[in-house]
Amino acid sequence: MKNLILKILGGISLTSVLFVFQACYGTPQDMEQDNQFEGVVKSKASGNVIKGIKVKTNFEGRQVYTNESGEFNIFLPLADQYKLTFEDADSTLNGSFASYDTVITDVPGYVRLDILLQPK
Amino acid sequence: MTRSIARFLFRRFRKLETDVHPLNYLFWECTTCCNLSCLHCGSDCSMNSQMPDMPLPDFLGAIDTIKSKSLITVVLTGGEPLLRRDLEECGRQIRKRGMRWGMVSNGYLYNEERHNALLGAGMGALTISLDGLEVSHNWLRNTAGSFDRAVQAITLAASSSRLNFDVVTCVNPRNIGELDEIYDLLLSRRVKAWRLFTIAPIGRAESNRELLLTGDSFRQLMEFIAEKRTLKQMDVKFSCESYTGPYETRVCDGYFFCRAGINIGSILADGSISACPNIDHSFVQGNIYRDNFFDVWQHRYGDFRNRQWARRGKCADCKEFKDCLGNGLHLWHGDKENVLVCYNDYLQKN
Numbered sequence: 001m002k003n004l005i006l007k008i009l010g011g012i013s014l015t016s017v018l019f020v021f022q023a024c025y026g027t028p029q030d031m032e033q034d035n036q037f038e039g040v041v042k043s044k045a046s047g048n049v050i051k052g053i054k055v056k057t058n059f060e061g062r063q064v065y066t067n068e069s070g071e072f073n074i075f076l077p078l079a080d081q082y083k084l085t086f087e088d089a090d091s092t093l094n095g096s097f098a099s100y101d102t103v104i105t106d107v108p109g110y111v112r113l114d115i116l117l118q119p120k
Numbered sequence: 121m122t123r124s125i126a127r128f129l130f131r132r133f134r135k136l137e138t139d140v141h142p143l144n145y146l147f148w149e150c151t152t153c154c155n156l157s158c159l160h161c162g163s164d165c166s167m168n169s170q171m172p173d174m175p176l177p178d179f180l181g182a183i184d185t186i187k188s189k190s191l192i193t194v195v196l197t198g199g200e201p202l203l204r205r206d207l208e209e210c211g212r213q214i215r216k217r218g219m220r221w222g223m224v225s226n227g228y229l230y231n232e233e234r235h236n237a238l239l240g241a242g243m244g245a246l247t248i249s250l251d252g253l254e255v256s257h258n259w260l261r262n263t264a265g266s267f268d269r270a271v272q273a274i275t276l277a278a279s280s281s282r283l284n285f286d287v288v289t290c291v292n293p294r295n296i297g298e299l300d301e302i303y304d305l306l307l308s309r310r311v312k313a314w315r316l317f318t319i320a321p322i323g324r325a326e327s328n329r330e331l332l333l334t335g336d337s338f339r340q341l342m343e344f345i346a347e348k349r350t351l352k353q354m355d356v357k358f359s360c361e362s363y364t365g366p367y368e369t370r371v372c373d374g375y376f377f378c379r380a381g382i383n384i385g386s387i388l389a390d391g392s393i394s395a396c397p398n399i400d401h402s403f404v405q406g407n408i409y410r411d412n413f414f415d416v417w418q419h420r421y422g423d424f425r426n427r428q429w430a431r432r433g434k435c436a437d438c439k440e441f442k443d444c445l446g447n448g449l450h451l452w453h454g455d456k457e458n459v460l461v462c463y464n465d466y467l468q469k470n
Contacts, residue, residue: 021377023145023384023396024361024448026195027222028284028313030244036215061236073212075242077282 037104038073039113041066041086043095050097050117054089058082065089081105086115096120130375131442138382138425143417144191145379146219147386148179149397150210151199156226157262160290160325169199171389176210178408182387183217185414193245194221197397199389202229208241215242222246222284227273228266235276245284247315248273252295253302259294260331271309278310286313288359291341292331299344306354313355316345320361321460322398322453335466342467345371362451363444365464380449381405381424385417393417395424400453424449433458440464 022028041053049070056063057076064074076082082104088097097117104111152169154161186192194214201207201223214221222245223238230248238246250270251260257267277285287306291299299316306314318338319331333341342364348356349371358364358371360378368375380395381403388394393406393416403423406416423429430446435458438444444464446452451460 021145021374021379021383022315022360023147023195023379024317024359024450025197025224025396025398026145026147026384027193027224027245027247028286029145029193030220030222030284032244032282032284034242034244034282036242061232062240063236064240074240075215076240 033109034075034077035079035082035107035109035111036073036075037082037084037111037113038071039111039115040070041072041115041117042070043097043119044116045119050088050094052088052090052094053097053117054085054087056085056087082107084113086117088117127375127443130377134377137377137379141382141417141421141425142191143186143383143385143414144193145384146183146192146194147384147395147397148174148194148196149198149386149388150174150179150196150201150207151204152389153203154198154200154226155203155228156200156266158226158324159260159262159328160292160319160331161323173204174387174389174391176206176213178391179210179387180213180217182408182413183214183219185412186417187414189218192219194219195245196221196223198224200226200229202234208237211238211241211243220244225249225273226261226266227270228263230269230273230276232276235280239280239282244282246277247286247288248277249289250274250287250302250306251290251292253298253305256295256298260290260292271305274306274311275309278312285311286315286355287311288315288317290317290319291333292319293333293337294330296333296337296340299341303348303354303356311354313357315357315359316341317359317361318461318463320398320448320451322400322450335469338463338466342367342371361448362461362463363440363447365440365467367467368443376444378445378448381421387413395421396450398450400450400456402456403449430459432456434462434465435459 041050043050051066051068053066055072059076064072066072084102086100098120100117151173152171202225211221224247227248251257254267258264274287318333319325325331345356345358363376364371384395386394386397387408391408392404394404405420427445435441435446447459
């Protein structure tokens with residue numbers, strides 16, 4: 001009930017800034033939408049996770065590498081279509097794998113990907 | 121008449137908001153190390169800080185006590201957050217918990233690679249400091265070349281449509297004559313939002329009176345902001361640091377409301393639980409290494425949520441206390457016998 005009264009009072013006494021405020025020495029608040037892509041990269045032959053795989057996106061400069069557990073996680077701005085490319089970036093250090101592309105459309109906010117890379 | 125009604129409703133809103141005190145803004149002082157040594161630093165941070173950075177799991181353990189996280193923005197501050205090597209992992213873990221995150225930076229280490237890495241880790245808000253044109257910025261930041269680095273960082277950040285980004289400027293006697301040129305510079309870099317501060321006599325600025333604005337120059341600042349706001353080219357505003365009397369709503373989006381301890385909490389580098397990081401340490405409400413963070417948020421913070429104790433010193437008989445409530449809480453230090461700054465007082469006397 002108090003929350004409802006707060007919204008009504010806030011709305012008629014001034015503006016929505018009453019709810020979207022900014023602390024003196026802080027940043028603006030973040031209310032924007034974006035999409036999260038996360039998953040794990042494994043060898044198609046052995047099923048083992050692969051670390052050090054570069055996950056490139058169709059947003060310039062936006063890329064991550066898989067960690068020790070073969071996992072990756074990246075946030076990207078809203079778009080109609082996403083292209084993710086998985087590249088073996090460390091030569092033969094963790095095996096040698098062929099690159100793989102995937103195109104994703106209609107992203108609902110979060111996408112989980114399990115990627116299998118073919119050994120060369 | 122309309123203004124009186126708006127004021128009345130706003131006071132009601134503020135009272136209810138205080139009663140409910142929803143946490144939706146959480147500072148994390150993730151490091152006290154800093155690569156600059158600014159003359160006005162409120163935290164007295166430096167490269168030689170002896171305090172170790174709080175380990176990420178300690179911070180996560182504290183925020184995991186919060187029941188409803190979806191409307192909270194975590195703001196990483198310092199020191200300089202970019203000095204934390206696990207900054208991107210910190211951000212990812214915060215987003216994983218359904219919270220948003222942002223960072224306050226001096227911009228010196230903010231380059232394209234870091235920009236992309238931080239956006240990829242879900243950073244949604246960023247504030248970078250620019251404290252004047254080249255000479256005055258480098259002087260206040262106490263580092264040659266810091267102006268160029270800050271402008272590069274600002275240009276990069278402003279290029280992102282995803283980021284909620286703004287520039288902050290600490291206005292002082294050396295840069296107040298440069299505000300028009302800074303405004304033009306920011307416009308040329310496509311900056312959409314600019315917040316202007318004064319420097320409070322706390323931290324290193326306590327012993328450096330040449331950093332503080334006088335009554336005349338404060339009015340000049342208010343007039344500058346009010347004029348630029350009418351142009352609607354950029355979202356220019358005075359920070360929420362202080363009650364501005366006759367300039368209320370002309371220099372910012374709403375009435376003054378110090379939300380420290382009402383909507384704003386903090387976890388400081390040593391685990392202390394407080395509100396804005398520049399608030400005096402005597403206001404600390406607990407420590408994450410002893411207390412349940414959310415329990416402290418829900419049940420303590422008495423001096424933050426009932427400001428009647430501030431009716432003392434020059435606030436004792438002030439007719440505007442009901443609107444100001446003793447100004448920003450960061451302006452009460454030491455023995456708390458008097459508020460450190462009252463800009464309304466300056467304006468009335470000038």
